[in-house]
Amino acid sequence: MGWNSWDSFGTTVTEAEVLDNARFLAEHMAGAGWSTVVVDIQWYEPTARAGGYNPGAPVLLDELGVQRPVPARFPSAADGAGFAPLARQVHDLGLRFGVHLLRGIPRRAVGADLPVPGTPYRTGEIADRSSTCSWNDDNYGLDLAHPGARAWLDAQVDRVVGWGVDFLKVDDMLAPYHTDAVEALAAAVARAEDRHGREVVLSLSPGTSLSVAHLDHLRRHADLWRVSDDLWDRWDDVESQFARLARWAPHQRPGAWADADMLPLGRIGVRAERGEPRDSLLTEAERRTMLSLWCLARSPLFVGGHLPASDAATIADLTRTDVLDVLNRSTGGRELLREGDTVVWGAAGDRTLDGVRWAGIFSTASSPRRVTVPAASAGLAVGPRAGAAGAHDGARPSDGARPVLVDVWTGERVPLVPPSAATGGDHLVDVEVPAHGVRLLRLDP
Missing domain, CATH: 3.20.20.70 (Aldolase class I)
Structure with a gap:
């Protein structure tokens, strides 16, 4: 640097x-x-x-x-x-x-x-x-x-x-x-x-x-x-x-x-x-x-x-x-998904940030657009009833609270959309992304 x-x-x-x-x-x-x-x-x-x-x-x-x-x-x-x-x-x-x-x-x-x-x-x-x-x-x-x-x-x-x-x-x-x-x-x-x-x-x-x-x-x-x-x-x-x-x-x-x-x-x-x-x-x-x-x-x-x-x-x-x-402080950073104007990257915390995960939801479109992707496709898979702390897969949920992501750039809390029949049983990430922009999301254990 x-x-x-x-x-x-x-x-x-x-x-x-x-x-x-x-x-x-x-x-x-x-x-x-x-x-x-x-x-x-x-x-x-x-x-x-x-x-x-x-x-x-x-x-x-x-x-x-x-x-x-x-x-x-x-x-x-x-x-x-x-x-x-x-x-x-x-x-x-x-x-x-x-x-x-x-x-x-x-x-x-x-x-x-x-x-x-x-x-x-x-x-x-x-x-x-x-x-x-x-x-x-x-x-x-x-x-x-x-x-x-x-x-x-x-x-x-x-x-x-x-x-x-x-x-x-x-x-x-x-x-x-x-x-x-x-x-x-x-x-x-x-x-x-x-x-x-x-x-x-x-x-x-x-x-x-x-x-x-x-x-x-x-x-x-x-x-x-x-x-x-x-x-x-x-x-x-x-x-x-x-x-x-x-x-x-x-x-x-x-x-x-x-x-x-x-x-x-x-x-x-x-x-x-x-x-x-x-x-x-x-x-x-x-x-x-x-x-x-x-x-x-x-x-x-x-x-x-x-x-x-x-x-x-x-x-x-x-x-x-x-x-x-x-x-x-990350490891394993890589592209996870590319579909049309949407590109998704993921990375995990290293030993100093064990359990932390990041997802970059990018849009290459020239105007703002809403992007919805399965949480698992963004490297943010959580248990079916994971707690607000974003428990690891298979971890015991805490009273059915919804996992919450944080947009690192803005500080905005971004709740995951809970599983339903319409989502195929997976949590969803549903965010508005600026033109040529990114939502850099962090999920903490």
Whole structure:
């Protein structure tokens, strides 16, 4: 759970803006579990601009050919300090610090033919010039069959982790799927962790058309991985994640998380790749659908809005601990039902919330509608005369009282419709759902 600079600032974020968001996160959101601040792509490019990438950009490199922060945007990086001073300031706030890297080696490092430390090789020898990123031309791939390539990658990762980086987002790894690059990167990160005595979370992206056929490999070599291309503040983008998360959610486990991408919420587009400065175009209902789905699917949460300028309602939704309980204290989150405009997800409490169950009753319709589903189909099966506490199946009822659900977002109590001949002997969930909205329901034992 954290903040990433991309949705607001694209390639242009500054040290002051990173610290503004870090301070806001620490003061207003850390208590709900938000912990990490990530500087996204092009922190090493002096000519970075809003709205895209610069072909042949004059990226800044150190004597090893490793990227270094632009001092005009990151003043504390002057005199070769790199991100160490900024990482210290973020750590002093009680937060973790992350940066973005792109697969491979900078073309400018290859052109400069620099020595590869600890080897007789030079950077001009270790590039795979046939392996490039389709949307950014800063780098060549590395020829990982060459011993000098692995030595240079070790030097790059060691330099970055040595700054105090806790989180590495590494791009152009999964579309197409670069098996050798994933393995080499994971090994380099592990060696840097040992040398520096710190844990680094490794995140891979983008996840365009990513298949679960790669699941075992991803689990062995990464902590989280994207399952889609970039997601923006459009309903179509949110809706498309239902099917992806239905595919990935059953495989979630600690230390190996499928990531549904950043939350384009709050004030975004300040100097971003996409769109003018704006408050997120998602409605309140769509925002809550996104947060509910991400939590039920146990996706990492990285918000992209410029937090100090974001509206209070968005910040309140992002820090709802009863909603975040679904993310942090549930198990078995999965899609249970999909029929027309209705999608139903369920999850159960972990050992800290034994017996609690949640159901997300989603409607993808463009107008409000009433949704009625059997309680068992929403993972909320109760005994035929279960008590108001929602007894487990087969438990002794208490005087025929009706089980009651609570809508986590609104606090509304939602009684289950009791069994009858018309319902086929099952309790029913009967709720009004907003357009593109959700009723996130909790049943307590």
